[in-house]
Amino acid sequence: MRLLLIGPPGSGKGTQAGIISKKLHVPHISSGDMLRETISKGNSLGKEAEHYMSQGALVPDKLVIKIIMERLAEPDAKAGFLLDGFPRTVPQAEALDNELHKCHHNIDAVVKIEVPDGNIIERISGRRVDPETKKIYHVKFNPPPKEIADRVIQRGDDNEETLRNRLEKYHSDTAPLIDYYEERGLLTRVAGIGKVEEVTQRIIDATKIKDRL
Numbered sequence: 001m002r003l004l005l006i007g008p009p010g011s012g013k014g015t016q017a018g019i020i021s022k023k024l025h026v027p028h029i030s031s032g033d034m035l036r037e038t039i040s041k042g043n044s045l046g047k048e049a050e051h052y053m054s055q056g057a058l059v060p061d062k063l064v065i066k067i068i069m070e071r072l073a074e075p076d077a078k079a080g081f082l083l084d085g086f087p088r089t090v091p092q093a094e095a096l097d098n099e100l101h102k103c104h105h106n107i108d109a110v111v112k113i114e115v116p117d118g119n120i121i122e123r124i125s126g127r128r129v130d131p132e133t134k135k136i137y138h139v140k141f142n143p144p145p146k147e148i149a150d151r152v153i154q155r156g157d158d159n160e161e162t163l164r165n166r167l168e169k170y171h172s173d174t175a176p177l178i179d180y181y182e183e184r185g186l187l188t189r190v191a192g193i194g195k196v197e198e199v200t201q202r203i204i205d206a207t208k209i210k211d212r213l
């Protein structure tokens with residue numbers, strides 16, 4: 001199955017993608033995680049990505065498309081994948097379509113996780129990530145277990161000013177993407193508020209995932 005998750009920062013995309021990709025036995029491909037990995041390598045590509053990410057701006061399409069297309073060409077992504085955070089712009093969606101069409105593949109569903117901007121600040125300010133497993137926690141809603149509580153970190157771009165830019169970017173650049181997938185009959189909207197398990201169930205109910213479990 002080829003599934004895309006779209007949603008504002010803090011909508012729970014990463015958490016839901018982790019759960020659902022395991023259920024579907026497909027790789028969870030997060031553009032944000034891949035970019036952070038590129039940054040950690042310290043090469044020129046990473047330096048360029050960091051310049052944009054630290055301000056909450058989108059990384060240029062060309063760079064993100066290159067990273068994601070290389071990842072999709074790996075053997076484990078051939079039979080399906082769950083993309084989290086990519087595409088974020090119409091040119092990225094077009095690049096993905098072109099690549100899939102070359103292999104006569106299609107996207108099965110695009111899930112838009114909806115969370116009001118008001119809830120996002122609270123979610124993001126309490127978000128913590130385990131650098132080893134990449135698992136996402138929240139100091140209040142989903143605290144990390146004691147044994148890893150000392151190693152969880154807060155992402156550098158999870159601060160209020162950067163978040164405001166990321167939300168603005170989400171609304172301006174991602175809105176045309178919503179129309180793009182709606183026109184193709186692929187878009188499903190899911191409420192992202194409530195418990196993690198409730199949102200997972202909504203995603204399963206709204207897509208054909210249950211036929212593949």
Ligand code: AMP
Pocket residue numbers: 009031032033035052053054056057058059060061064084085086087088089092157166
């Ligand atoms: P995320 O982990 O999905 O919240 O992404 C963190 C940051 O990575 C974003 O604020 C962007 O700067 C960058 N980023 C992630 N995915 C993309 C994408 N598809 N296009 C452009 N920039 C991206």
